[in-house]
Amino acid sequence: MLGNLWLIPILCLAGAAANLALGMLRANKRLVSIVGVGSVGLATVTTFIALSEYLGQARDVIRETYFTWIAAGEFVVDASFQLDQLSAIMISFVTFVGFLIHVYSIGYMHGETDRGYARYFAYLNLFMFSMLVLVLGSNLPVLFIGWEGVGLCSYLLIGYYYEQEYCATAGKKAFIVNRIGDFGFLLAIFAAFAAFGTSEFLGLREAVAVDPGGVRAAATVIGLLLFVGAIGKSAQLPLYVWLPDAMAGPTPVSALIHAATMVTAGVYMVARTNFFYQASPAAMLTVAVVGGLTAVFAATIGLAQNDIKKVLAYSTVSQLGYMFLGAGVGAFIAAIFHVVTHAFFKACLFLGSGSVIHACGGEQDMRKMGGLRKHMPITYWTFVVATLAIAGIPLFAGFVSKDEILAKVFAAGAVDLNHFGSLYTLLWVLAVAGAFMTAFYMFRAVYMTFHGEFRGGHEAEHHLHESPPSMTLPLIILGALSVVGGILIGFPGQLFHRPELNRIEHFLHPVMAPLAAAHGEVANAGQAAHGVSLPTEWVLVITSVLVAVAGWMVARNFYVGDQAFAPARRLAERFPFVHKLLLNKYWVxxxxxxxxxxxxxxxxxxxxxxxxxxxxxxxxxxxxxxxxxxxxxxxxxxxxxxxxxxxxxxxxxxxxxxxxxx
Amino acid sequence: MLIPSPTDLSSIAPEIVLAVAAGVLLLVEAFLPGLRRLLAPITIVASLIAAWARFHFPLPGVVWGGLLSIDRVAAFVDLYILAAVLLTAWMSGAFLRRNDVDRGEFYSLLLLAAIGAMVMAASVDALTLFLGLELLSIPLYVLNGFLRGHAISIEAGLKYFVVGAFASAFLVYGFALMYGMAGSTRLEAMGQTVLDGGGLSPVMAIGLAMVVGGLGFKLALFPFHAWAPDVYQGGPTPVTAFLSVVPKGAALVALLRVVDGLDLLRLSPHWVTAAGIIAVASMTLGNIVAIVQRDIKRMLAYSGIAHMGYAMVAIIVAGIDGGSAVLVYLAAYTLMNVGAFAVVALLSEREDEPHLISELAGLGWTRPIAAFALTLCLVSLAGVPPLIGFTGKFVVFRAAVNHGFVWLAVLGVINSLISAFYYLRVVYVMYMQPLPRRAPVFPSERSVAAVAVVAALGVVLLGVFPMPILEAAHRAILDLVR
Amino acid sequence: MTDIPIPHTWVLALSAALFAIGTLGVLLRRNGIAIFLSLELMLNSANLAFVAFAMTLAARPDGAEAALAGQLFVFFVIGVAAAEAAVGLALFIALHRLKGAIDVDRVNILRW
Incomplete structure (x- = not known):
């Protein structure tokens, strides 16, 4: 399989082409399902074969060049893929989670017409192709191809129900806002080439590592421009506005594209080009500030939303903020770790919401739900598990990764990273506040949806049912991953004097290795973590756990039991302006x-x-x-x-x- | 020297083949009129054999005691001359039958004219150049007036004759003067004289002007262009097709040999000015007046004037770059023009009706293949990539820029822009104007359509894969340049 | 009989004059035959020019071959002129059949 990495994305592309043809031929849904899901399934299997081969051999980086794509004078770009630890992790969960969502789609989309069904799977396969190209690319231009491809598929899929105006508009909005970010990305490619003569990641890393202090200006410019692209793609302030609207698309699409994979492309890209940020404290700080502010900002909006998918959307924006915050203090590994765990629990949450929406006959307003746990136990329990994960309750998946980030942010403040220590400490405070809000609004969603009495009317109540196995099975798998995924991958062994248990830390280390520090500065907060003592680390862990539990309890108080909704209503009456502000998303x-x-x-x-x-x-x-x-x-x-x-x-x-x- | 050597004979084997075929055609016409259907095929076969003959025997270079130079340039041009003959003959049959003049003489004359052109392209002596020119012209005088019953054909033939003979007379006198100064009729000797004298002596200058005038007439360059619109419009369309490419090719090469032989670029300070004015005036006048033409053949005549203006730019550049650009341009021009005229030939029910562009309305739907072929040829004439017209212009302008004639290139490009209008107007009429209620019914002639398709194919293929032509031209020109 | 040498320049001058007359004839006469005559005049004046130069070259010590070339040219021009005459006259005959006159100015359908 190694030597033929191209197969992995091509299998998905073949599926897309086949489904397009099948759609034109109006083939029946069964055939389309087999092709659509099968192609991704094959890609997943292929991925794991490649992975095992990769692990079984000694080289860190495997680069496969297929052909020279552009040769214009000195500007030479190869069409080549790169398999290293980072891309290995990415393709693993992208294909696996993608596969699960494809399976889920069979049940969710079965009400569509034959042509629409085929169109859906064709686009979804095309998306998988683009995403895989994105993470496998060994240079910026190839990555950009994938980047644009996922943007295109996002547009196509958001506007899947194109006959409805707001869906088409949402698709356009996504595409246009993304474009703004893409502009920055493109400039970054040019700048990188102008400054270093290459666009290959390995080559760029070498060029920067030779003299990190000397290339600071170039690295700052390139890093910031790249980050502009990330802001667009990963929905950070101020370009996040497309993501909530993107919920107009089918829910599996929201799960796959706008939670698990595409939106994390920005984080991946920052991690992939981590050397630029390590060489530029200014760029890194910008990333952290934007990420941190976004995390809190989005969380505040999530507090007041009534549409279940919108809650999840803002939650995604917020969690992405956390990832960037981590990257912004040099904890690239932690950021990627959170990408992986987030994929598990967010996909699970979205799919669960899809299950709920399906059962409620298309209703998405939580005020019209309630008491669903009696009717949909599997959905309920997986949703709860995933909520526990996102809230940061130990030892669920979200806890380990989010905690890692919070610890690193605190450490950055503690060691006065790049002389921005006070800022980093402030960001840590904001992040903790955000964690409280995350726990609160997620459990609010749980209680409003599944507890209490059903508020949607008798007609709808008769139709409430659990979803078919094609939908519940992926939920169960993702739920399980939300439980054990975190500790399996990256158990914080250092807390127990067993650092080797943090598998992901060691695995990814070669990719994110700190550059030689210039002037004795600590360029990478990954190292900074060692600057914090063990007792302090324990205190941090306990603090974040307490905060999460506090949020949970407040939500429980507000939304469970006889007095449900009353505290919330009182609060809204006491601060009407605040409530309006949050409900209207700050009128952004x-x-x-x-x-x-x-x-x-x-x-x-x-x-x-x-x-x-x-x-x-x-x-x-x-x-x-x-x-x-x-x-x-x-x-x-x-x-x-x-x-x-x-x-x-x-x-x-x-x-x-x-x-x-x- | 009195007895031709075997090399001498084999070097003109193609011409011999064509001459024999011309004779055969006359005999068939005279004694076997029932075999009229074979006239065109015989011509086509003859041209194919001639082409084979040209490339079968190794190119000997200077032969016949210094009169002819059968070199790669000559071979290159011969190929296009023979292609033009072939395509013209192919499209003529239907046309002639429709106009009741299906005669063997037509094809004979065609072949004789072709021989003249081939001789002219290979001439390195004033005598053969003159003879070739006349052998090319005289049949064309007749051919243009071939439709005896139609006034405009007679008019075309007459005008071509009078002005042509006039120009030829100048050419001869000019050669006389040059001969007198150089002491020989060899172009080489004339070049030597210019070199020795450090420039053009007054008499030499007059002689050269007269020779250039004579050649300029054939090329329809300003100010020797006036005959072209009338002759193109009036002559039988297959003849016009032939006329628009073959004399041009022959004359271009002859001019190239003269200019390079006399090293005018280097030795005559005023040559560039004079030739530049000719080139620019031709381009501009041709393009501007083409815009207001309603008859498509007349429009194509003006277009031809403009195109020779572009070619003149390459002649000015001279040397290897200029010469190979001329050859490439020639190849491109041959294909584009023949293709366009083939489709025009489809259009005339009776030859004396003007071939109005407006009559083409809706052709895109009634005759999709022909319309598409015409579109390709016209778009190529406009210089749009990836067709061969673009390649030709690109090579010429690049040569101009590389040798410091930037202003010529700029004017050329501007002119190309202007020309796009009238070429595309035809395309517009074909595809975007509705069929008039009384739509003219065009005969469906497969042979003509075939010619159009072949030409259009050539236009596209050579445009997309220009390297073979470019390399062949480049290699060929090395034989000609000092 | 002694040869009276004619200065070569005189011959050349004559040829030039004849050429000019012929040119004017083509430009100014309307009758087809007249134009014809003028054309023939032009061609033959060119012949005269060749002869003039041949004479000049022959006078030079090594000019015999050069002189031959010019004289040879004359023969070919005569031949060509004859062919041209045949063809041109045929065209004029056709014109006459059509229009009844050979006034060149009446041949004016094609213009602008």
């Missing part, structure tokens, strides 16, 4: 519309009506054409039709010619 979309979108439309209209129609078309194009035509109409009369005149012009011409040549 409206702000963007007024400040950005409308002026832009105005500019476009002006460019069209004035610049294009009047100036260019009328004056220049038509004007010059008119002038030429006028000249032509005038000149044509030189052709008198008289043969003697013709002879005359010949004679004169020769005469003049002779005179000139003389």
């Amino acid at each position: 979309d409206e702000l963007y519309d007024a400040v950005v979108v409308r002026p832009f439309f105005g500019l476009a209209r002006f460019s069209w009506k004035v610049v294009d129609v009047v100036i260019i078309d009328t004056v220049f194009v038509n004007g010059s054409a008119f002038a030429v035509e006028l000249t032509g109409d005038f000149l044509r009369f030189l052709q008198t039709g008289n043969v003697r005149n013709y002879a005359l012009s010949v004679a004169l011409g020769i005469l003049v010619l002779a005179v000139v040549l003389w």
Whole structure:
């Protein structure tokens, strides 16, 4: 399998093409399911074979070059894949979680038309292809291809129900906002090439490692530009606005693309290019600040949302903020760890919500739900498990990874990383506050949806049922992973003097290895963690656990039992403005519309009506054409039709010619 | 020297083949009129054999005691001349039958003209150049007036004759002067004289002007272009197709030999000015007046004037770059033009009706293949990649820029822009104008459509894969340049 | 009879004059035959020019071969002129059949 890494994405691409064809032929759903799920399944199997081969051999990095893609003078880009520890982890969970979601889709989408069903799977397979290209690429341009591909598929799938206007609009919004980020990414590619002459990750790492202090300016520029791309793709402030709207797409799509995989591409990319950030404290701080602010900001919005998918959406934005926060203090490994665990529990949560929505006949407003645990036990328990994970309750998956991040952030503050220590400490405080809010709003969702009495009316109550096995099976698997996934991968052994138990830390170390510190500075907070004593670490762990439990208990108080909803209502009455602010998501979309979108439309209209129609078309194009035509109409009369005149012009011409040549 | 050597004979084997075929065609016409259907095939076969003959025998270079130079340039041009003959003959049959003039003489004359062109392209002596030119021209005088019953055909033939003979007379006198100064009719000797004299002496200058005038007439360059619109419009369309490419190719090479032989670029300070004016005026006048033309053949005549303007740029550049650019341009131009005229030939019910562009309305739907072939040829003439017209222009302009004639290239590009209008207007009419209620019914002639398709195919293929032509031209030109 | 040498330049001058007359004839006459005559005049004046130069070259010590070339040219030009005449006259005949006259100015359908 090694040597043929290309098979993994190509299998998915083949599935996409086949499904497109099948859709045009209006093949039945069973065939489409087999092709759609089978291709991803094969890709998963292939991945694991490749993985075992990789683990069984000694090399760290396996690079496969397929052909020279661009050769324009000195700018040479190969189409090549790279399998190292980081991409190995990524392809593993991308294919596996992707496979589970594909299986889930069989049940969820079975109500669609044959053509729509095939279209769905074709797009989903295409997405898998793009995502795999993204994580396997060995250089920035190939990564960018995957990056654009996932953006495209996101647009296609968000707008899957394109006949509904708000879905089409949401798709457009996603694509356009992403584009802004992509612009930064593209500039970064150019800058990287201009500064270092290569776009290959290995080559760039070497170039930076040679003299980290000397390339600081270039690294800052490139790092910031790359991060702009990440802000778009991974929905951070201020480009997060597309993600909540993206919930218009089918729920499995939300699970796969907008929770587990595509949105984490930004984090992956930052981790992949970690050397730039290590060489630039300013860039790293920016990442941390944006991540931290986003984490808190999104969490506050999540407190007041009533649509179950919107809660999960803002929760995703918030969790992504945590990942970037981790990256921003140099804890790239922790960030990736959180990517993996987040994939497990967030996918589980989304799929669970899909199950709920399915049962409620398409209803997504939690105020119309309630008491569902009686009717959908499997969904309930997996949802609870995943909530425990995201809230950060030990020893569930989310706890280990989130805790790792929080610890590293604190450590960065403690050792005054890059002289920004106070900022980092502030961010830690914000992060802890965010953890409280996360636990609160997630359990709020659990209680509103599954506990108490059903509030949706008698008609709907009769239709409540558990979902078919094709949907519950993935839920169970993901739920299980939410329980044990964390401790299996990265148990914080260092707390017990058994650092070797933190498998992921060791596995990923070669990829994120700290660069030689310049001027004795601690460039990487990964090292900084050693600057915090063991007792302090324990205190941090216990603090975060307490905070999480506190959030849980408050939610329980607010939403369970006879007094359910009353405390919340009172709070809302006491602080109406705050409530309105949160409910309307700080009116950010409206702000963007007024400040950005409308002026832009105005500019476009002006460019069209004035610049294009009047100036260019009328004056220049038509004007010059008119002038030429006028000249032509005038000149044509030189052709008198008289043969003697013709002879005359010949004679004169020769005469003049002779005179000139003389 | 009095007895031709075997090499001499084999070097003109293609011409001999064509001459024999011309005779055969006359005999068939005279004695076997029932075999009229074979006239075109015989011509086609003859041209194929001639082409084979050219490449079968090794190219000997200078033969016939210094009169001809059968070199790679000559071979290159011969290929296109023979291709033009073949395609013209192929498309003529239907046309001639429709106009009741299906005669063997037509094909004979075609072949004779081709021989003249081939001789002209290989001439390195004034005598053979003159003879080749006349052998090319005289049949064409007749061919243009071939439709005796139609006034405009007679008019075309006459105009071509009068102005042509006039120009030829100048050419001869010019050669006389040059001969007098150089002491020989060899181009080489004339070049030597110019070199020795450090430039053009007055008499030499006059002579050269007259020779250039004569050649310029054949090329329809400004100010010797006036005959072209009328002759193109009036002549029988297959003849126009032939006329638009074969004399141009022959004259271009002859001019190239003269310019390079006399090293005008280096030795005559005023040559560039004069030739530049000719080139620019041709391009500009041709393109601008083409815009206001309603008859498509007339439009193509003006287009030809403009294209020769571009080719003149390459002649000015001279040397290897300029020469190979000329050859490439020639190849491109041959294919594009023949293709376009083939489709135009489809259009005339009766030859004396003007071939209005507006009559093409809706052709895209009634005759999709022909319309598409025409589109390709026209778009290629406009210089749009990846067709061969673009390759030709690109090579010419690049040569100009590389040798410091940037302004020529710029003017050339601007002119190409202007030309796009009238080429694309035809495409627009074909595809985007509705069929008029009284739509002219065009005969469906497979042979003509075939020619159009072949030409269009060539346009596309050579455009997408230009390397063979570019390399062949480059290799060939080395034989010609000092 | 003694040869009266004619200065070569005179011959050349004559040829130039004839050429000019012929040119003017083509440009100014409307009758087809007249134009014809003028064309023939031009061609033959060119012949005269060749002869003139041949004479000049022959006078040089090694100019015999060069002189031959010019004289040879004359023969070919005569032949070509004859062919041209045949063809051109045929065209004029066709014109006459069509229009009844050979006034070149009346041949004016194609213009602009």
